[in-house]
Amino acid sequence: MNGWIARIFTSFIDVPDKIATAIYFSGCSIRCKNCHNKDLWEKENGTLMTDDQLIERIAGDKLSEMVVFLGGEPTDQIDFLVHVCKRLKNETQKPIAMYTGREFEILPDELLENLVMVVCGPYREDLRQEGWPASSNQRVFKRKGDTWKC
Numbered sequence: 072m073n074g075w076i077a078r079i080f081t082s083f084i085d086v087p088d089k090i091a092t093a094i095y096f097s098g099c100s101i102r103c104k105n106c107h108n109k110d111l112w113e114k115e116n117g118t119l120m121t122d123d124q125l126i127e128r129i130a131g132d133k134l135s136e137m138v139v140f141l142g143g144e145p146t147d148q149i150d151f152l153v154h155v156c157k158r159l160k161n162e163t164q165k166p167i168a169m170y171t172g173r174e175f176e177i178l179p180d181e182l183l184e185n186l187v188m189v190v191c192g193p194y195r196e197d198l199r200q201e202g203w204p205a206s207s208n209q210r211v212f213k214r215k216g217d218t219w220k221c
């Protein structure tokens with residue numbers, strides 16, 4: 072299975088107090104006003120990777136404790152995203168977080184069941200704030216056992 076990926080690196084800032092392998096998907100259909108990642112709006116600005124290549128890169132990041140998907144918009148490639156999440160859960164056991172411009176309530180269960188943290192909602196320039204997340208409408212959900220808390 073293939074997906075469009077813009078960049079992969081070890082991140083010290085995307086998940087609070089954790090070192091994570093950050094996977095930036097390319098392609099975003101949400102197009103928030105004054106988005107800071109406009110270079111990731113077009114899928115073709117990334118590289119087409121197989122799930123095997125992506126898993127290999129993640130498994131090879133010995134520093135990271137977690138994986139975090141960002142973009143671009145990861146859920147625009149939902150089949151690839153769910154497939155990679157399932158493989159990661161089975162093959163690396165690294166917890167997985169995701170940033171999405173979509174709202175938590177519309178995310179499919181087959182995706183959520185693989186995640187431990189979701190930062191959701193579009194970037195709103197009029198609600199921009201210092202700190203994290205970038206705008207005050209964005210919500211952070213964390214899993215506690217089988218329950219999600221915001």
Ligand code: SF4
Pocket residue numbers: 099100101102103104106107108109111142143144171172173193194
């Ligand atoms: S969802 Fe993210 S990448 Fe897409 S336009 Fe909004 S801020 Fe930019």
